[in-house]
Amino acid sequence: MTTKSTQARSGYTLPVFACAGAIASLHQLIYASALPTASFNLLNPNETVEIPIEQSALLSKTAALAITRSDPGDNLDLTRHTPVWSVVSWAERDQTEQILLEGGEGIGYHAQGDAIYAYARKLIHTHLSAKLKSTQKIRVTIILPEGRRLALRTSNAAFGVVDGLSLLGTGGIAQPLSAPEQLTAYRKRLRQKAAVYQDLVFCLGENGLDLALRHGVDAQRRLKTANWLGPLLVEAGELGVRSILLFGYHGKLIKLAGGIFHTHHHIADARQEIMAACCIQARLNTSVIQQVLASSTVEAALQILRELDHVDKENRVEKVYEQMAERIDTRSTAYIQTHTERTVQVGSILFDRQRQIIVKSKIAQFLLAN
Template sequence: MTNSGYTLPVFACAAAVAALHWLRQRQALTFSSVDLITPAEIADIPIEQVAGISKNSALAITRSDPGDNLDLTKNTPIWAMVTWYEGDGERVIIQGGEGIGKQLNNDGKAAIYGYAENLLTENLQRLLAPGEKIIVTIILPQGRSLAVRTSNSAFGVVEGLSLLGTTGISQPLSTPDQLTAFRDDLKEKASQFKSLVFCIGENGLDLARKLGINPQQLVKTANWLGPLLVEAHLLGVQEILLFGYHGKLMKLAGGIFHTHHHLADGRREILAAHCAIASLPCSHIHTVFYSPTAEAALKHLRHLDSTTGSNWTNQIYSSIVETIDHRAQEYIKSHSNREINTTVCGSVVFDRDRQIITSSKTGCMLMEKLC
C-alpha cells in the first residue's frame, strides 16, 4: 500500500506548534498534532528538537516525509522560530526565513501560499490566549541548495523552495497508485471527448483554462506522459494537444516519456542539438548547453534575436515542437499493437511568464479547434 505522507506546510506547522508550546510551557514536545483542515483529519508529526532561543523566542525542528513520492524534500529539516510580539497587527504573522523562496512577480514576498498560511494561522491561533500575538519564521536550511534542482526559478520563485499545495496529504505523483488515478480520470474524459489536452502540472492547466479551453477536456498527467499517451490511444482518443512548460515538455523531443528529474533529464542536450540543427554559431550553442536552466537558454536566444534581428528562437523551438509531435506518435505506435490509426499529437510550449513560445503545425490546428 502506498504511503502518501504529508506536504511541506504540514511539517512547518508542526514545528511552529512545538515552538509555541515551548514558549508557553517550557516543555519540549516529541510529537505535534496538526489539524490538516484539508482533509479534515489530525496528523501527529515527530519533532526532532526544541530549544529556547531567548525569553521570547523558541525554535523547533522536524523533518519532511512526503511518503512514497519522489520528492527532493524527503528528510530535509524544517525549522520554525516563534517569537512573542506586542503591537498592532495580526495575531499570527508568518514570514519566510532562509531557504524559503521569494516571489519575483510579487515584490519579493515569501513563497508561502494560501493553504500554508491558512494551516499555520488556524492551528496556532487556537493555542493563543486572548491578546497574545506571535511572529512565525519558517526556515529551510537546505532550501536554497535544493531549489537549484527544481523549476521554481522558471516560475519566478528564487533563493529557496515554496510552501504550496492545497491539501495536507502529499500526492505521490510518481507512484503507480497515482498513475491509476490519472488513468481513471483519462477514461472518464475519453468517454466524452475525442480531443483532449494533456498538461503536466498546474501551470499548464491554469493557462489552458485562461485561453478558453474547456476544463473538461484537460487531463493532468504529472510525469506519466508515456503511459497516458498509450492509454488515450487505446481508449480511442483521436487528438491530443500536449500543452506544457518548455523545460518539461522538451524532454519528449529526446524520447524521454517519464519526465521526473529523478529518472531522466537531457534538456540541455536536446536544446543544444536543435541549436546545431538550425546552424546556430558554435559559441552560442556552447552558451545554451552550459545554461543553468532551460529558461536561461531561452533568454539567451531571445536576447540574441533582439540584438541581431535574427529568428533563432522560433527556428529552434519550432524544430523542438515538431520533434515532440513525431516522437509522441512514434511512442504510441511502438507501445501499442492495436491496429487503428495512431492518435494525432500536437504540442504547445510556454515560458516562465506563461507566454506561449511556439506551437507545432498540428498544435496550431488543435488550438484553433479547442479554444
C-alpha cells in the first residue's frame, strides 16, 4: 500500500478578504443586490480568485456592509475564520480623493496612521476605482471585530502596531509558513548557506533581519527561521556550522530560555514564568518577581522593571536579561549537542518592541566582533 503525501494548502492574506468585502459592499450600494462571491485579480500574483461573501446588506441609503471570513490556508494563524467587515459609503462633499480607505475597530495603528499597508491599499483602490464613475467618491472602512482581542496574542507591538491587527502583506497568497511542510524550504536555505559559511545568524522575523544588518552582520549570513528554531538549530549542528547568532524579539526568544524550541504561540507558552525564573536568578526581591509573574505580557513585565530602575537605578533589566540571554545560549548549545553530538557556539541578541537592543550575551558580543 502506498501513502500519498499531502501538500500544505495555501490561503489568502487579510487584504484579500478586505478587498472582497469592499467589492461586495460597493455592489450592494450601487445595485441593491448581494454578491455570493467576489471575483478579482490579486495583482501579486497575477491570479484571479473567487472569495465567498458570507453576508451583505444595505445599512442605509448611503452605506453598505459585506462580511467575509479569513482563510489563511494551512497556517497556524490566529486570524483563521475571523470575520472581516468592509463598509462602503458614499463620500461626504468635502472628500477630495475618489476612494478614502480607513481602518475601523480592530485595525491597529502606528506612527504613520492606520495599519493598512501598500498592497492592501493598491488592491482595494484598483478594483473599486474600476467600478466607479469619474464623478463618484466613496469611503471604505475595514473593521476586524475581533482584531483588538486577537492583537493581544501577537507580537504586533514589536512592529509598532497597537490596538489591533494589520492589513499586512506584499501579496495575496498566504503561504503555509507555519505548516510543517514549509520547514523543508527553510532547511534547504540553511544547507545552501552552511555550504559557504561556518558562522550564521538566525533571525526570527523581518525586524531581526533588518537589525542584524544595522549591526554589521553580513547579509548573506542571515537566515530567517520564523518559529522553526529547534529543527534548524539541530540541522545547523548536523551540517557542521561553527557558530550561530540568534537575533530576535525578546517575547519570542525568551521561550528558548525555558527549553521551548518551537516559538509559535499555538505550541507552548510559559514566558512570564521563564522571566520570573530569570528574576530569581538575578536575585530580585519577591514583590518584583510576583509583579512579573502577574504581568499580562513580557513586554509589560519589561516595562515594570524599567520603571523600577528609573526610580532607584538598580539595573534590574540588565541583570534579568543577562540571565535570560545566558540561559538561551546554554539551552540552545545543549539542545544541539543532545540531538547531534556536536558543539556549536550560540550567542543571542534580544530587542524590544521599539526595536531597541535590550541585551547582547557575552558570546553574542564575541561573535559580532569576529
